[in-house]
Amino acid sequence: MKIEKIEIRYLESKLDKSFAWSQRWTDIRNLIVIKVFTDDGIIGWGETFGSQENVKAISTILKLSIGEDPRKFGMIWNKLYRATFQGHVYAKSAVYAISALDTALLDIVGQYENKSASDILGGKIRETIPVYATGLYYVDDYAFKPLIEEAEMHASNGYKGMKMKIGALTLKEDAHRVKEVKRAIGDDVRLMFDANEAYDPITAVKFADMVSDTDLEWFEEPCASRDNIANRYVKDNSMIPISGGESLSTRWDFASRLSDSIFDIIQPDICAVGGPSEMVKIGIMAQSLGVKFFPHFWGSGISFSAALHSISVQPLSQIGMQDIPYENESVLECDKTPHPIRENLTNDIFTHNDSRVEVPTSPGLGIQVDETVLSKFTIGSVTVVDKPSDGQRVF
Numbered sequence: 001m002k003i004e005k006i007e008i009r010y011l012e013s014k015l016d017k018s019f020a021w022s023q024r025w026t027d028i029r030n031l032i033v034i035k036v037f038t039d040d041g042i043i044g045w046g047e048t049f050g051s052q053e054n055v056k057a058i059s060t061i062l063k064l065s066i067g068e069d070p071r072k073f074g075m076i077w078n079k080l081y082r083a084t085f086q087g088h089v090y091a092k093s094a095v096y097a098i099s100a101l102d103t104a105l106l107d108i109v110g111q112y113e114n115k116s117a118s119d120i121l122g123g124k125i126r127e128t129i130p131v132y133a134t135g136l137y138y139v140d141d142y143a144f145k146p147l148i149e150e151a152e153m154h155a156s157n158g159y160k161g162m163k164m165k166i167g168a169l170t171l172k173e174d175a176h177r178v179k180e181v182k183r184a185i186g187d188d189v190r191l192m193f194d195a196n197e198a199y200d201p202i203t204a205v206k207f208a209d210m211v212s213d214t215d216l217e218w219f220e221e222p223c224a225s226r227d228n229i230a231n232r233y234v235k236d237n238s239m240i241p242i243s244g245g246e247s248l249s250t251r252w253d254f255a256s257r258l259s260d261s262i263f264d265i266i267q268p269d270i271c272a273v274g275g276p277s278e279m280v281k282i283g284i285m286a287q288s289l290g291v292k293f294f295p296h297f298w299g300s301g302i303s304f305s306a307a308l309h310s311i312s313v314q315p316l317s318q319i320g321m322q323d324i325p326y327e328n329e330s331v332l333e334c335d336k337t338p339h340p341i342r343e344n345l346t347n348d349i350f351t352h353n354d355s356r357v358e359v360p361t362s363p364g365l366g367i368q369v370d371e372t373v374l375s376k377f378t379i380g381s382v383t384v385v386d387k388p389s390d391g392q393r394v395f
């Protein structure tokens, strides 16, 4: 079996209403989807982040996989990584390309072997993955009422945890919002809050102090995720565990942060970290070092399925009689903000029961992509890669 052709599409959808986090307002959702064709007719799907401008760079990198056997996905990962290493592997296009391709190859190999992606990764340890709802962004000019209504909706829909945004308003205003959301959802639903890198360490600790009389699960990205000194300061001075790492890539971005105890919880995203292969390695590293592993998610059903499979093969962080989400079992983010692409591109694998989602069981990723929806949201032309690299360094 050989990789014959890859199609790369940039997808974007406009929202009726903008929403915001600490850094900006937006009214679009977007992602990049790749479709990998093999010479024996099996097709695999992969997904990553990026804009239309990333597509050209991604296509150049993906040429390196044309003609390779998808079953050698570990070798292919290394080939692309090595080819882009000394130049700009940490520039996002390289790791975006690797992440999407690794996902698609797992999808292909699973279908070829008639096994699920998790079986290809070593076999599921659990059939369902606990999820929490992400939402509670700033909307309607920072209105308070919709925030509480949304929190009550997630709780009444059965979510046992949810995450809200902070960092765009004054500390006092945001602290009030955190406490009021927690009051609205009650003691049995966990609440996390995310500053999206908005604070300096002193301000972050001050905020943590202001809400520390409330039962809160974690404080996400208090400071820039790459600022180890700032995050370590917050970790050492906050009563609330801190998390980060959604924008970090590969085991090497995480290794020193794990060994130096920069975060209590790490949150790699399968679209940015290097795909399922890398996600599994980093999960094992985190759990070996006593750091919680609660992956980030912000895409479509393609990357959500890849994340479910990757987490399903992870052992518990501590061995006990039962799996207890947040305590000894990893939880996965489940984006509930408006996203017409996510809501329509694949069959619905987001349906939770008791705040848990079933790991798909059919071969590969176990998802179906609706190609009408794919075309509807594609912006610009489809980029086709069907010739191998000429051997020249691409970056």
Ligand SMILES: [Mg+2]
Binding pocket: 194, 196, 220, 221, 246
């Ligand atoms: Mg976040």
